[in-house]
Amino acid sequence: MDPKDKASDPSQIIEQSWQRCEKLGLSQSGQPDVKQLPRYDQELLDEEHKELIDTTHSEVLPYYENILSNTQCLILLADSHGNALNRWGKPRFLTKQYSPIFQKGVNWTENHLGTNSIGTVLESREAVQVQRDEHYFRTYRFMIGSACPIYDANRKLIGVLDVSSDAYLPQAHTFGMVKLMAQGIENRLIVSQFGKHNYLVSFNTNADNLDSQWSGLIAFNEDGVIISANKRAELILNTPLALVDVSAIFDMPLNDIKNLPDQVPVCFQAIGKYRMHAILKSPTVISIQTPNFEKKALPKTDKYFIALDEFSSGDERIERCVEQAKRVIDKDIPILIHGETGVGKEVFVKALHQFSERKQNPLVAVNCAA
Numbered sequence: 001m002d003p004k005d006k007a008s009d010p011s012q013i014i015e016q017s018w019q020r021c022e023k024l025g026l027s028q029s030g031q032p033d034v035k036q037l038p039r040y041d042q043e044l045l046d047e048e049h050k051e052l053i054d055t056t057h058s059e060v061l062p063y064y065e066n067i068l069s070n071t072q073c074l075i076l077l078a079d080s081h082g083n084a085l086n087r088w089g090k091p092r093f094l095t096k097q098y099s100p101i102f103q104k105g106v107n108w109t110e111n112h113l114g115t116n117s118i119g120t121v122l123e124s125r126e127a128v129q130v131q132r133d134e135h136y137f138r139t140y141r142f143m144i145g146s147a148c149p150i151y152d153a154n155r156k157l158i159g160v161l162d163v164s165s166d167a168y169l170p171q172a173h174t175f176g177m178v179k180l181m182a183q184g185i186e187n188r189l190i191v192s193q194f195g196k197h198n199y200l201v202s203f204n205t206n207a208d209n210l211d212s213q214w215s216g217l218i219a220f221n222e223d224g225v226i227i228s229a230n231k232r233a234e235l236i237l238n239t240p241l242a243l244v245d246v247s248a249i250f251d252m253p254l255n256d257i258k259n260l261p262d263q264v265p266v267c268f269q270a271i272g273k274y275r276m277h278a279i280l281k282s283p284t285v286i287s288i289q290t291p292n293f294e295k296k297a298l299p300k301t302d303k304y305f306i307a308l309d310e311f312s313s314g315d316e317r318i319e320r321c322v323e324q325a326k327r328v329i330d331k332d333i334p335i336l337i338h339g340e341t342g343v344g345k346e347v348f349v350k351a352l353h354q355f356s357e358r359k360q361n362p363l364v365a366v367n368c369a370a
Helices: 008-024 039-048 050-068 117-124 173-194 231-237 246-250 254-258 316-328 344-356
Strands: 073-079 083-089 129-130 144-151 155-167 200-202 216-220 226-229 268-271 274-281
Touching: 008 117, 008 129, 039 050, 050 073, 050 083, 050 155, 117 129, 117 144, 117 155, 117 173, 117 344, 129 231, 144 173, 144 254, 155 231, 173 200, 173 216, 173 226, 200 254, 216 231, 216 246, 231 274, 246 268, 274 316
Parallel strands: none
Antiparallel strands: 073 083, 073 155, 129 144, 144 155, 200 216, 200 274, 216 226, 268 274
């Protein structure tokens, strides 16, 4: 499910969550089903989500140390299944009775803890603030939770960031802070994945806000194709950006964009109607390219080619294979694809090759059965 820029009515989100809890047979006066993963499974989650945890650590701590360190709150990071990955802060507002739910490995989904900020974000896919009396279980009505979904560079939900506190911290301030931190994490994930070999452009309507997490962020490759963008970029420009020619967005030839002074603010017109300020950051690894006139030849099209993101067609098993392959495609790990003759193994391999960082290199197909 794609992230939404327009939030639903907050009271409606809470009401729908309570309805789900009632259908699950939960009782407001009952005891939550606190489930914690075994230590071994927690270690596996640490390994799987290392980049997310490390990125969150670098984004969360500056805000916590400068703004939240003197408040009674806890910052919690959960994965896309609601399992707590890490926490920051001191649980000064928690009694011994309530401390267990903030432990690493505890599952925060609604079917275990009822209406709560993390579990309800996973259901609604929107930023949520759950006030004390809005928690389904009465036992959790001592705290307020503010949480925001975190999406990766491919707009896939990968986690939830939460700030839980007692009733004395200004809640509008907390809700805005958790949104800002989540946006910062998403931006840093884009930079981490694409900044090494591609161009990055940060832009905003005001030059003074270019270093803000709320700036638009676009990554485009050597050919000028936009390969990633944060949600703010599409919101500011009011247009989809996936695989769009960057020169059509910034109203200037590709070479002029690539030759802009590096990390120096410039002013330009976007899609013929918006005045924007931007900063270009060139790739940190630049490949030396000699003239290659073969590139000017018309490309050969493969009528059987299917893009990797279009492969699943709703089939959960194929979608799982695609997600597994994406995680290792750019690592030095062999991928074995097996199946009966005619099921499309080579088509899948071609899709993987085009998705990988090696797509500019030739794909050599060898028929081992021949």
